[in-house]
Amino acid sequence: MSGPFFARDHYNRLMSHPAPRLEDDVIALRRWDESDIEDSVVACSDPEVIRWIPRIPTPYSEQDAREFLALADNGWEDGRSFSFAITERASGRTVGSVGVTVNGSIGDVGYFVFAGHRRRGIGERALKLVSRWALQELGLARLQLWVMVGNVASARLAEKAGFKREGILRAWMDNRGTRVDAIMHSLLPSEMDGRSDDK
Numbered sequence: 001m002s003g004p005f006f007a008r009d010h011y012n013r014l015m016s017h018p019a020p021r022l023e024d025d026v027i028a029l030r031r032w033d034e035s036d037i038e039d040s041v042v043a044c045s046d047p048e049v050i051r052w053i054p055r056i057p058t059p060y061s062e063q064d065a066r067e068f069l070a071l072a073d074n075g076w077e078d079g080r081s082f083s084f085a086i087t088e089r090a091s092g093r094t095v096g097s098v099g100v101t102v103n104g105s106i107g108d109v110g111y112f113v114f115a116g117h118r119r120r121g122i123g124e125r126a127l128k129l130v131s132r133w134a135l136q137e138l139g140l141a142r143l144q145l146w147v148m149v150g151n152v153a154s155a156r157l158a159e160k161a162g163f164k165r166e167g168i169l170r171a172w173m174d175n176r177g178t179r180v181d182a183i184m185h186s187l188l189p190s191e192m193d194g195r196s197d198d199k
């Protein structure tokens with residue numbers, strides 16, 4: 001079997017990949033589960049998340065969280081998107097979200113950290129963990145992420161995690177009915193070296 005957008009060996013590599021447990025000293029990434037629903041509703045109702053991530057529905061209901069869970073499960077099953085809950089190892093609490101969606105040999109990364117847990121290096125750690133895994137284990141040629149113009153925190157985080165700023169994509173995103181510009185960033189496999197444990 002081969003998906004429409006993949007060479008057979010690349011597709012097989014994605015399909016055969018079990019959900020990894022990615023972790024460093026402070027955080028661990030794992031698949032989303034039912035226990036995350038309540039926290040997800042609170043997290044996705046945060047004005048900063050609504051402001052910078054237009055694809056998140058507002059208002060955000062328990063049903064939206066359940067639909068996300070189903071979507072995340074499907075992504076793992078068909079090997080096209082990989083969504084992780086970011087958990088804090090010391091407390092076991094879920095503190096954010098990070099994921100990669102694969103299109104051919106390119107991966108798109110998205111993330112957010114729950115309000116109350118920001119500015120503690122969690123976003124940077126999560127982005128580094130998922131980037132290394134996606135480039136090395138999924139064998140992607142390029143990882144990219146775009147940030148709405150004005151989202152200084154996210155653009156700085158991307159560069160701190162090793163992504164290079166490429167430029168402005170005009171009218172790239174639909175922000176709840178308005179086309180807005182975005183800043184594209186990318187990370188290539190050759191740029192991962194030496195970055196694994198530098199946080």
Ligand SMILES: CC(C)(COP(=O)(O)OP(=O)(O)OC[C@H]1O[C@@H](n2cnc3c(N)ncnc32)[C@H](O)[C@@H]1OP(=O)(O)O)[C@@H](O)C(=O)NCCC(=O)NCCS
Pocket residue numbers: 048049052053111112113114117118119120121122123124125146147148151152153154156157158160
């Ligand atoms: C963007 C976001 C994920 C950052 O997560 P975080 O865990 O707070 O980030 P970190 O603590 O790892 O910060 C890493 C670097 O990013 C930059 N940064 C993070 N938050 C910042 C802020 N509010 N203002 C300016 N720079 C910021 C800093 O350079 C920081 O390094 P430093 O603390 O050593 O100066 C978080 O603010 C968030 O979830 N925002 C709302 C949703 C969102 O914008 N998602 C991204 C959509 S593209």
